[in-house]
Amino acid sequence: MRRLIYLDNAASTWPKPPGIADAVKEAITDYGANPGRGSHQLAARAEQTIANTRNRLSQLLGVRDPSNLLFCLNTTHAINLALKGLLREGDHIILTGWEHNAVSRPVEWLKHQLHIEATLISTAENEEWAGRVKQEIRSNTRLIVTIHGSNVTGNTLPIVDIGEVARKHRIYYLVDGAQTTGLLPINLNQLPIDMFAFPGHKSLFGPQGTGGLYVSPHVPLEPIIQGGTGSRSEKLDHPADRPLGFESGTPNTPGIAGLGAGVDFLLKTGVETVYQHEMKLINQLWEGLARIEGINLLSPAPPDLPILSFNIKDVDGIEVAAILDQHYQIAVRAGFHCAALAHQSLGTDNRGAVRVSPGYFNTQKEMEQFLQAIRDISQVF
Ligand SMILES: Cc1ncc(COP(=O)(O)O)c(C=O)c1O
Known part of the structure; x- marks a missing residue:
């Protein structure tokens, strides 16, 4: 597996x-x-x-x-x-x-x-x-x-x-x-x-x-x-x-x-070493997602922290997360992230979003695997 x-x-x-x-x-x-x-x-x-x-x-x-x-x-x-x-x-x-x-x-x-x-x-x-x-x-x-x-x-x-x-x-x-x-x-x-x-x-x-x-x-x-x-x-x-x-x-x-x-x-x-590594990964993700047609990134610019949220067209985020989990072995979080206020502020309170947050032990190769999975999924819908 x-x-x-x-x-x-x-x-x-x-x-x-x-x-x-x-x-x-x-x-x-x-x-x-x-x-x-x-x-x-x-x-x-x-x-x-x-x-x-x-x-x-x-x-x-x-x-x-x-x-x-x-x-x-x-x-x-x-x-x-x-x-x-x-x-x-x-x-x-x-x-x-x-x-x-x-x-x-x-x-x-x-x-x-x-x-x-x-x-x-x-x-x-x-x-x-x-x-x-x-x-x-x-x-x-x-x-x-x-x-x-x-x-x-x-x-x-x-x-x-x-x-x-x-x-x-x-x-x-x-x-x-x-x-x-x-x-x-x-x-x-x-x-x-x-x-x-x-x-x-x-x-x-x-x-x-x-x-x-x-x-x-x-x-x-x-x-x-x-x-x-x-x-x-x-x-x-x-x-x-x-x-x-x-x-x-x-x-x-x-x-x-x-x-x-x-x-x-x-x-x-070193806090800075951890931060730099995770930011390298999130920037890779942000740039990769920005290039995929039909992706709506909730942050218009690369974020300050290794966290970003997005939606694929009008597909329910929970469904995207379930496909990632079951077909690609990728764990992300979808829904409202315990933050109803933030989703109201973003105008996503009707559907939430998919959130991805890499950590210190993730690699650039894994980010590419994630991006490929999203490319595949976005073509199906
Ligand atoms: C911004 C923010 N505040 C509070 C919490 C709650 O944290 P905890 O699970 O440690 O109670 C979280 C959890 O994700 C969070 O992201």
């Missing part, structure tokens, strides 16, 4: 670099104890693993004090913590028409449950994001939340410009870094960002079930889950210290061990 070509790295990267599975296995087989719940050697080793990953991640992301980096299950969990731990009844927030539903759905929930007001910035004016954000600021605006890179088009937003507007108006700024963490250089100590949500299982090469939230020291974030920490166990009240007050219950020690190995791989290989 032909080897499967995996082009769905924007969902979760795969395969993982060497060393990730070994680190997970070692955590399970050599020291599967509960960190923070005991003083014996195995518990101490588990705790050390978590501290090591937190420290190395802090090094990669420019976090000065690692205790401000909170482990979460994934980006969605991190965004929910940021929104629900900060916003209070009557607050106003600003978000964009490119957000993933990891942002838009909790915002909808907060609108109904906490009477939060939300302003969605349409993308018609997307040439001037910072100016548009500024126009929407009100006296009760507490938070601006934007995606860093779109999981549909692969394009980025000017987070520095938006963050500077937020700083000037003393409004907190939360960035959804799901598609950029590990791919673009990020120095949270220097960026005008107050909270940054990220996955461990995408470009940090960690296992699924890992992610995190960076919270700047001055943000008055409250935990949204109480109990389950081993710290100050004699007290009834839940502590709000970072990081432990925000990491209730037994953590995903094997996952965090694997994430540490993923960060090591990135630190050794």
Whole structure:
């Protein structure tokens, strides 16, 4: 059987670099104890693993004090913590028409449950994001939340410009870094960002079930889950210290061990090296697709990230993805990519699109195989 070509790295990267599975296995087989719940050697080793990953991640992301980096299950969990731990009844927030539903759905929930007001910035004016954000600021605006890179088009937003507007108006700024963490250089100590949500299982090469939230020291974030920490166990009240007050219950020690190995791989290989390789592949795809008759690329120019979406004539994307999977052994993602807002912004909310996202272990030859498959399919319809 032909080897499967995996082009769905924007969902979760795969395969993982060497060393990730070994680190997970070692955590399970050599020291599967509960960190923070005991003083014996195995518990101490588990705790050390978590501290090591937190420290190395802090090094990669420019976090000065690692205790401000909170482990979460994934980006969605991190965004929910940021929104629900900060916003209070009557607050106003600003978000964009490119957000993933990891942002838009909790915002909808907060609108109904906490009477939060939300302003969605349409993308018609997307040439001037910072100016548009500024126009929407009100006296009760507490938070601006934007995606860093779109999981549909692969394009980025000017987070520095938006963050500077937020700083000037003393409004907190939360960035959804799901598609950029590990791919673009990020120095949270220097960026005008107050909270940054990220996955461990995408470009940090960690296992699924890992992610995190960076919270700047001055943000008055409250935990949204109480109990389950081993710290100050004699007290009834839940502590709000970072990081432990925000990491209730037994953590995903094997996952965090694997994430540490993923960060090591990135630190050794270099974020820029990974990015350049993946961009070479996406540019090849963009140029190849642009030459095929009947292809409608959702990005009019090559994207900023190794992600692009397209449609073949008026063929349903789900059908294209199924043909690629079953006849060509190529894995892509079709539909709405958990991003109804982005598809509304693009005018594809009636049909979605096919998304292709190569990763560090894909080759130019595989891109050519993908393009040939699309040429074949487009001729049938
Ligand atoms: C832009 C964006 N935000 C949030 C998420 C949710 O990430 P997770 O699966 O880590 O919760 C994704 C996942 O693809 C994403 O692309």
